[in-house]
Amino acid sequence: MADSLRRIDSGEASDDYLRGGGTGAVWRPPPAKRGALLQEALVRRPGSCIRRLAQGDRARQMQFSRFLHNGAVTVTEMAETAAARTAVVVAGRDVLAIQDSSELVFGGKEARARGFGPIGRGGNLGGLLLHSVLAVDAVTGALFGLVDVKVHNRRGGKVAARRARSTADKESQRWLDGMFSASRVLHEAARITVVADRESDIYEEFARRPANVHLLTRIAQDRRIEAAVDGSTMLFAFSDRLPEQARFVVTIPAAPGRRERAAELALRYSTVAVRKPKNGAAPDLPNSIVLTLVDVTETSVPEQGEPIHWRLITTHTVDSPAKARMMLDFYRRRWIIEDYFRTLKTAGFDIEAAEIQDPDAMVRLVAAVAVTGVTVLQLVRARDGTTDQLLRDAFDPADQPLLETISATLEGKTQRQKNPHPKGTLAYAAWVIARLGAWDGYYGKPGPKVMRIGLQEFHSIKYGFQLGLRDV
Structure with a gap:
């Protein structure tokens, strides 16, 4: 590992820099290393108040503050340290790399004035964008640890029209970066499937997929596909015409504003050739990509909310109802990352209540909490003894x-x-x-x-x- 990965404060090396990440975490850092001490404190006293983390010790409080304000400490370093530990435990396993983003709100106009970027509807709030990739056992749902974490502070100013910018110049590049991180960090796994929600429905992500990675994404865009009859049709219309190929009942877990319920689901699936978008796609991308569509529709009428209708697209070959059901089960594991974000916020570390005024220091604290929060969620996942x-x-x-x-x-x-x-x-x-x-x-x-x-x-x-x- 590069020497820069072990820099603490004045450049002093530390093999125990920010040890942990939920996979074999060992909380025994050298006492003089501020980064390791902060990580230990986050586990001992989860929260976001630096005074509370320091337990009334003024010297320790100053150590933590200097660490968070040290420009030599980067989110990349923290992410790589956590990822290195995750890589050890995934060898030979069937792994889901679940990725998603969450906005962290630190105030309104005052937060914006302090340098926090625009978030929320209309961009009137100030905060950060957290993007994480978690490694999860595809069979048991065991949480192995972090694959990657990025904390982004949006900068204001006018940007070029979306279609005039390449993916690398857009925030959507984070989905491709998460995929590449999964390919690199989890390369010893028996199989890797990157699972994401609708924001990750990007043609370029499928086109540039590494050979050792599969993708499973909920569809957001009604894309053009190649059809045998007229040469071209739209994906949603094609999906709606597919014959039902299986039906089963699953338990939909409770969520804010929704009770747990049993749902009867109808399953449809088919191979499709998705065509390259007419606008905004890089010229070197292929004109079409062969993928598998899995359509899941709730046939029962829920007492609350709208019935489920998920259109999933994947690079996996699906040639039976059992394999289609497996794709559905993989996608349902995505809820783990929602629990993870909730743990970092209201259910655990209360990161949005942190009393740090400097956005750069807050970025480092968010990264440290993102690494440590995995341990709490691991315990929640393991409580029933089903994760082995x-x-x-x-x-x-x-x-x-x-x-x-x-x-x-x-x-x-x-x-x-x-x-x-x-x-x-x-x-x-x-x-x-x-x-x-x-x-x-x-x-x-x-x-x-x-x-x-x-x-x-x-x-x-x-x-x-x-x-x-x-x-x-």
């Missing part, structure tokens, strides 16, 4: 004896009050962390807030335990 992950995927293996000791003190006399998961698994740790976060073990399932609080309590216990050892 080991403790070392999110904790220092040396933490296992302490976790087992804490578990024994939290367990009750009845079977339901005991930790049901095998020792050494992430599910075992998730049960302990949830109980420390005030989950009673009976009702509901612990979410990001509970895990965040529990993780804070665990690191407080660990800190006290280590102090006790030094006093012996």
Whole structure:
């Protein structure tokens, strides 16, 4: 790894720079390295207030502030460190690289005056654009870690018309960059599928796809396709005419303003040759690309909201209802990244409440939180024991004896009050962390807030335990 990846503050090297990222995270940085100390503090006391992270220590608060204001520290460095750890655990696995963006709001006119770029409808708010790529097990839904993270502060000013600019000059380039990062970081995986929502429906992304990557995207644009009858037709009209090839029932999870429900879905699929857009496409792109269309329509009438109608496009070959259903299941894993963003915001670190005035310093804090937030979500994903992950995927293996000791003190006399998961698994740790976060073990399932609080309590216990050892 390049020396620049290990720069901290004055250029001093540190192999432990911002260690972690949710995959085998080891929170034992050298005490003099400010970046590592900040990462450790974010895990011990998740949040965005620098004073709170420093736990009242003025010197530590100044260390964190200097780190965040240090121009030598970059988001790229943090992303590469986290990605390197993710790359280790995906070898031989069927991996989904789920990518999406989220706007972070830091105020209105005052935030804009401080240098935060325009976000929100009309661009009247000031904030940052966060784009993340997560590695997820396609079979179990286990969260392996970060593949890439970018934090963008939009600059004001008039730009050329969209069609007059190349993709590289647009914000949409982030979707291609995420795809290329997945190809590079996850190259040891058995299979890579980049999953994204409608913003990623870009012809150039499919045209420039690396050979070791598949794409699965929800369609946003009604594109021209080649048809056997008249030579050309539109994708949506073609999709609507496809015969139904399967029907099944799935559970649609609850969301803000929507209750969980059972939905009956009709499935259609077909190979299509998507034609190159007439306007704005690079001249070197092929005139057409052969892809697979998967159409998913809800036949039941929901009590709330509109029925589901997803048109998905993929580079995977789909020649049976089972494979079409697999594409649907892959796409439904995309909800994991929505939970991730919620963990960084209202459910966990409350990053939008950070008290940092300088946009460049805020960019660095957002990147650090984006790396650390993976650990909380890993615990949420592992709570039921369905992800088959080991403790070392999110904790220092040396933490296992302490976790087992804490578990024994939290367990009750009845079977339901005991930790049901095998020792050494992430599910075992998730049960302990949830109980420390005030989950009673009976009702509901612990979410990001509970895990965040529990993780804070665990690191407080660990800190006290280590102090006790030094006093012996």
